[in-house]
Amino acid sequence: MDRLLKYLCDEADAGIRRYKKRPSPMKVGIIGYGNFGEFLAQHLAFGFHVMVTDLVKSRKRVVRHCVWGSLKQVTKRPVVILAVPLQSLESVLKQIAPLLKPGTLVIDVCSVKVKPIELMEKNLPECIEILGTHPLFGPQSAKDGLRGKKIVLCPVRISVERMLKIHALLDHCGVETFVGVAEVHDQEMAMVQGLTHFVARALRGCDIRKSQMATLAFNRLYEVVELLGWDSWDLFETIELGNPFAADIRAKFMEHLQAIEGNLIHKTTEDK
Numbered sequence: 499m500d501r502l503l504k505y506l507c508d509e510a511d512a513g514i515r516r517y518k519k520r521p522s523p524m525k526v527g528i529i530g531y532g533n534f535g536e537f538l539a540q541h542l543a544f545g546f547h548v549m550v551t552d553l554v555k556s557r558k559r560v561v562r563h564c565v566w567g568s569l570k571q572v573t574k575r576p577v578v579i580l581a582v583p584l585q586s587l588e589s590v591l592k593q594i595a596p597l598l599k600p601g602t603l604v605i606d607v608c609s610v611k612v613k614p615i616e617l618m619e620k621n622l623p624e625c626i627e628i629l630g631t632h633p634l635f636g637p638q639s640a641k642d643g644l645r646g647k648k649i650v651l652c653p654v655r656i657s658v659e660r661m662l663k664i665h666a667l668l669d670h671c672g673v674e675t676f677v678g679v680a681e682v683h684d685q686e687m688a689m690v691q692g693l694t695h696f697v698a699r700a701l702r703g704c705d706i707r708k709s710q711m712a713t714l715a716f717n718r719l720y721e722v723v724e725l726l727g728w729d730s731w732d733l734f735e736t737i738e739l740g741n742p743f744a745a746d747i748r749a750k751f752m753e754h755l756q757a758i759e760g761n762l763i764h765k766t767t768e769d770k
Contacts, residue, residue, distance in 0.1 A: 523547045527572035529590060530581035531555060533730065534607065537637040538581055539564045541644065545667075549575060553582075553590065573597035580606045583732040584740045587614055591621035600625035603660060607631055609691060609733065610740040611652050611680035619654060628654035629664070630680060632687070638725055645672030652680050684741050691737050692744035693751060695726050699734060702727035 524546050528535050531552040542548050543563035550560055551572045560566050572578065573594050582590050587606070598604070604626055608614040615630045622628060630652035640647055649668060653661060668675050701723045708720065738744050 524577065525549070525575045527551070527567070527575035527578045528581055529553070529569070529572055529578065529594070531557060531560070532581065533637050535581035536561060537640070538579060538607070541671075553586075553593070569593065570597055573602075574599060576601070577603045577605065580604065584608050584610065584613060584736040585732065588617050588621060591617055595621055595623060595626075598622070598626055601627065603627040603629060603656065605629045605631055607633055608740070609737050610687065611650070611678075611683045612742060613740050615652060615654055615680050624655075627656045627660065629656050629661075630654060632683065636729075643672075646674070647672075648674045648676065650676045650678050650683055652678055652683060685743050687737075688741050688743035688747045692741055693747050694722065695729070695734055695737050696748055696751070698722050698726035 526542055526546045526548050528539055528542075528548060528550040529552070531539070531550050535550060535552070539548050539550050540561045543561060548564040549567040549572050550564055551567050551569055553569065557566075574597075576599075578594070578598065580587065580590060587608070594604075600623075604618060604622060606614045606618065606629075608630075609632055611630050611632060615628070618628045618630070632650040632652075633647070634649060635644070635647040651661075651664070665675060701719060706716075706720060706723060709716065712720070738748070
């Protein structure tokens with residue numbers, strides 16, 4: 499019995515020593531606690547020590563396993579994620595630039611990439627690493643989890659080691675990654691997001707609703723409105739006005755709408 503007791507005590511001591519040697523979770527800061535900031539915090543809290551803050555809200559009740567902090571506290575973290583609207587980004591960058599430690603990695607999550615990257619390069623010192631990202635999902639589309647979702651990464655200045663860790667983390671979460679160039683990303687997103695969000699917002703204004711006589715095509719339209727039509731105006735503005743290529747595709751779309759309507763009016767006149 500004494501031997502067994504000694505063995506159990508030794509094993510317990512060894513377990514405690516192993517636990518103490520385990521690396522502590524990476525500390526991550528999130529600036530911006532809107533819908534997407536809160537969504538990020540919920541997911542990152544499972545593997546990281548997350549501190550959040552917001553320059554507009556004084557909200558201090560956060561999701562489980564996260565803590566609220568001041569801007570000064572959040573910027574001391576080795577990784578800082580900017581979950582703020584594009585319209586506020588430059589102001590935030592100017593505030594955090596003198597607070598960041600050399601070697602800090604700053605990540606943005608804007609839906610466009612040319613402008614945010616320009617602003618980060620302009621306002622952050624050379625000793626700060628920069629990664630532009632665009633998660634191609636949000637709280638609504640990823641409400642059932644991240645597996646199968648996609649994200650675009652636009653490295654600006656970041657160590658190979660950090661990039662490999664980020665790839666490994668995203669792969670572990672089942673997120674598909676695309677490494678791209680900001681300008682190419684925005685050209686593609688003008689069609690993928692600029693057009694779809696524009697249409698969804700217009701359809702929402704038409705007050706379309708569920709119908710017992712709905713066709714498959716109508717149900718697909720209704721799904722688009724439910725998924726995109728209720729996004730914040732800040733996000734919509736970023737997608738439409740922050741993307742240098744979005745105006746062209748909107749103009750082309752409106753041109754075709756007017757041409758179709760014109761043909762119908764012409765046909766109606768002929769029939770009379």
